[in-house]
Amino acid sequence: MTTVNAYRAAILHCLADPADAAAGQAHEYFEDGLLVIEDGRVARVGPAAELLPGLGDVPVTEYPDALIVPGFIDTHIHYPQTGMIASYGEQLLDWLNTYTFPTEQRFGDPAHARQVAEFFLAELLRNGTTTALVFGSVHKASVDAFFEAAQTLDLRMIAGKVLMDRNAPEGLTDTPESGYADSKALIERWHGKGRLHYAVTPRFAPTSTPEQLALAGQLFHEYPGLYMHTHLSENLKEIEWVKALFPERTGYLDVYDHYRLIGPRSVFAHGVHVCDEECARLGETGSAVAFCPTSNLFLGSGLFDLAKLERHGVRVGLGTDVGAGTSFSQLQTLNEAYKVMQLQGEKLDPFKSLYLATLGGARALYLDDRIGNFASGKDADFVVLDYRATPLLGYRLDQAKDLAERLFALMMLGDDRAVKETFAAGRSVHRRA
Structure with missing residues (x-):
């Protein structure tokens, strides 16, 4: 029997290495997105307004003030x-x-x-x-x-x-x-x-x-x-x-x-x-x-x-x-990675950081055909990040002007407290108390 579930929040995933892709082509972002999971794999991802009408009675879990990214x-x-x-x-x-x-x-x-x-x-x-x-x-x-x-x-x-x-x-x-x-x-x-x-x-x-x-x-x-x-x-x-x-x-x-x-x-x-x-x-x-x-x-x-x-x-x-x-915490690891690059006169862009922690890691392991982003058919391994995990994080994100600034602040101020829920093969394997 097929099991289908859907998850609604802001959604961000990488499509390519930002160093290799044209500006804006390395990632995909949905401010109000829907991730549809079927039998532990990604079925569809896109704007909620486009996907919700075709869902029928599929249960939808909503995460306000949250960002879904690949595991x-x-x-x-x-x-x-x-x-x-x-x-x-x-x-x-x-x-x-x-x-x-x-x-x-x-x-x-x-x-x-x-x-x-x-x-x-x-x-x-x-x-x-x-x-x-x-x-x-x-x-x-x-x-x-x-x-x-x-x-x-x-x-x-x-x-x-x-x-x-x-x-x-x-x-x-x-x-x-x-x-x-x-x-x-x-x-x-x-x-x-x-x-x-x-x-x-x-x-x-x-x-x-x-x-x-x-x-x-x-x-x-x-x-x-x-x-x-x-x-x-x-x-x-x-x-x-x-x-x-x-x-x-x-x-x-x-x-x-x-x-x-x-x-x-x-x-x-x-x-x-x-x-x-x-x-x-x-x-x-x-x-x-x-x-x-x-x-x-x-x-x-x-x-x-x-x-x-x-x-x-x-x-x-x-x-x-x-x-x-x-x-x-990969968020804290990226915090330190940014500083390592700064000490060498280099910048680590927040989208490049996300790439290293998701699709880039999958590519390094020759698993980018199975994990790393939300391409259809890939394993449904994903994380729900809480924009309000701490008072400071929530306050800082209220000041953010765009997605890049929000993502960077998450990496500088986020840690395990920012992880609201973790899914592996479509199943919740951690939920923050």
């Missing part, structure tokens, strides 16, 4: 680090040893992994994020727990077991063979099940031997549609360490390239210190980079050069990078 897409986040978010005072390598590794050791306990996975997903949905590319821990049970929780909510999620066979505590290391075998078992259990996808996940080059990276590259090409998710050139000391560990390679990206871990659906987090040659290689191979402003500022890693990457055609998405990142 946010997080292209880099660590669910085992939820409990250590906002840990004080280290740069990347010391931060890993002081906070990350001790926290992740607890995920060998399936009960602990389930509890954190459920909390993590609830927090994502509370912030309007409906799809994420997620690090598990080295433990197979951590990924089982995550996918079980995501499947219950029918979310489109991507995750993988971390691969680490050196330069980490004994309780967090696997071997090339066990990492391959565990990952393969998880792929066969979860990849393509419902809306779930698997990512081969070497943590970063320093924590995997050449043998493990070789097997990871082999695995990446063994199954259609797999992702590869790792870190790249986040911190200058990290880059020097990679040079010492792989002296035969010409650079950090060349390590991954050598082991066949680069190409479509390869997502490299951070990329703060990539050179033009590396950008060109990322662009020509169809790889993507996750822009993680809150963690790059928090750990003092540097400023992400969005303009340079885009000049080389690199696909870029937005990542919160919890727990080095300081918020699950």
